Amino acid sequence: MLREKGAAFEEVDLSRGLSVDELDQLIGKRDYRLFLNPRNELYRERNMSASPPPRDEALRLMSEYPNLIRRPILVKGARIVLGFDEHALASLT
Numbered sequence: 822m823l824r825e826k827g828a829a830f831e832e833v834d835l836s837r838g839l840s841v842d843e844l845d846q847l848i849g850k851r852d853y854r855l856f857l858n859p860r861n862e863l864y865r866e867r868n869m870s871a872s873p874p875p876r877d878e879a880l881r882l883m884s885e886y887p888n889l890i891r892r893p894i895l896v897k898g899a900r901i902v903l904g905f906d907e908h909a910l911a912s913l914t
Contacts, residue, residue, distance in 0.1 A: 833894035838887040841880045847894070847901075853879050855903060858891040 833839075833847065848856055853876050857864055863886055867874070874882065883889050895902040 831896045833896060835887050835890055835892060835894070839884060839890075841884045844880045844883055844890075848880075851901070856883065856891055856894075858889055861886070861889045863889055 839847065844856075854869075854873050857869055857873065857879065859865075859870060863882070864870070873879065891903045893902075893904070
């Protein structure tokens with residue numbers, strides 16, 4: 822739908838997973854907790870909303886369990902849009 826409106830962006834392919842280094846590069850200086858998927862079972866089991874893991878552990882977990890990463894991840898230049906945030910998605914056009 823966004824591409825039909827002329828939006829140019831890259832979607833991060835999470836189907837193969839990402840290494841810890843790739844995740845570290847992607848997240849950069851952003852808050853890594855924004856990348857955690859609150860709908861994921863592991864997220865809920867570990868009560869990550871109340872007690873998020875340290876960054877290093879979170880990156881390792883996201884690398885081991887790609888479904889722990891919020892989807893989709895759309896990249897346009899230095900901007901990243903996570904999940905189905907309609908307002909943020911609309912800003913990509």
